[in-house]
Amino acid sequence: MRLAYRGAPFHGWQCQPGEVTVQSVIEAALSTVMRRDMKIVGAGRTDTGVNARMMVAHFDVDSPLTDPARLVRNLNAIVGKDIAIEEIYEVEPDKHARFDATSRTYHYYAVTSKSPFFYPLSWKAPEGLDFGKMNEAAAILLETADFTSFAKLHTDAKTNICRVTKARWERVGDDGWVFVITADRFLRNMVRAVVGTLVEVGRGKMSVSQFAEVIAKRDRCAAGTSMPGHALYLWEVTY
Amino acid sequence: MRLAYRGAPFHGWQCQPGEVTVQSVIEAALSTVMRRDMKIVGAGRTDTGVNARMMVAHFDVDSPLTDPARLVRNLNAIVGKDIAIEEIYEVEPDKHARFDATSRTYHYYAVTSKSPFFYPLSWKAPEGLDFGKMNEAAAILLETADFTSFAKLHTDAKTNICRVTKARWERVGDDGWVFVITADRFLRNMVRAVVGTLVEVGRGKMSVSQFAEVIAKRDRCAAGTSMPGHALYLWEVTY
Known part of the structure; x- marks a missing residue:
């Protein structure tokens, strides 16, 4: 789906x-509609408050769905x-929403002016952020393999190696910017830590070469603080 | 401003x-910053829940503002x-936010798919609305002078004559539509009543010629129900 x-x-x-999560709400709805206990597997995990413009998940059924469009409508009603x-569509039995994903793209939205309409969906950037310098620093991510400096401590991830293929701030309208980052995989909290450290560069509190040093240190404490989650979107998952 | x-x-x-209104919040902020009792006059009145992408208001001062940009910042902080x-800018002493406005434009936003991000800001349209027919009906508004059928009953408006110069549904992205309507003046509740009646046409419950008859009747009870206000935006005021 x-x-x-x-x-x-x-x-x-x-x-x-004891917590209301996206997965638990969908599993409950799917179990209600299909009249048996259903589990789903997502392409990844998003943290509290983080949005998804596109998430992909799979679930197993014994026989092909007769009317997937109706299942979509029934689930949306719940x-x-x-x-x-x-959309819900059939895939080969061995396909896996998480393991078969080849890349994920996240967007982080910043607005530079006060907006009554977009503040719940984006981050209010301070005036004078140097997005040119932030993009100079972001380019270093493309040559980085080990993202330990942007990894959450004490997780069960076996490796902190990621292959970032895009990392760039782009303009959106007159007052907005979006940081677009694509990688084969992301560590927990990674995008928000990367953006937080780039913002330090944009504020002039960290130079581009210091940003490179932060990465080289492989130490989470060297990076900037994590950004708020409400402006972050899982934007696309590719297979 | x-x-x-x-x-x-x-x-x-x-x-x-006893109610929190936009005008009362701004007057309180302005009075705090300017250390005296301030009143503002808006270009128009929006109903409960209705948004403004652009509202214009004026207020009187005894001497020119020394730092309007600072006043903007101070007000936004409150x-x-x-x-x-x-923006706050100086105008000639005889200018009036309401009486000098030559036209107002409103937008009404409809989305045809379920959207977790835009539902607080737009109206979820049912599937299969005939926007072509709605535009045929909307064109009649350009030749209409008396909008009594779309006027709220028992208001203090002296006349129900309006000159509508634009009234058209336009596509927004893949899943959205916006109704754009421009007129020299609007009656209370008028846009929401017009849109509600157009939606009757789009649903096939009213024909285009019946829409023309509703207008000719000059009777509010003949029109469709008023649409919810959260999808309506005062979009522009021109002088």
């Missing part, structure tokens, strides 16, 4: 006891306004 | 005893996230 969700109402993607199930 | 606001948190534009004061 391909779906979208607003992150604010949820305690992230992954099921957790999951609430903050989740949109967009 | 040129400003924008999200309508949801407010009981409309105009000051009302008025909260849902109002953005965008």
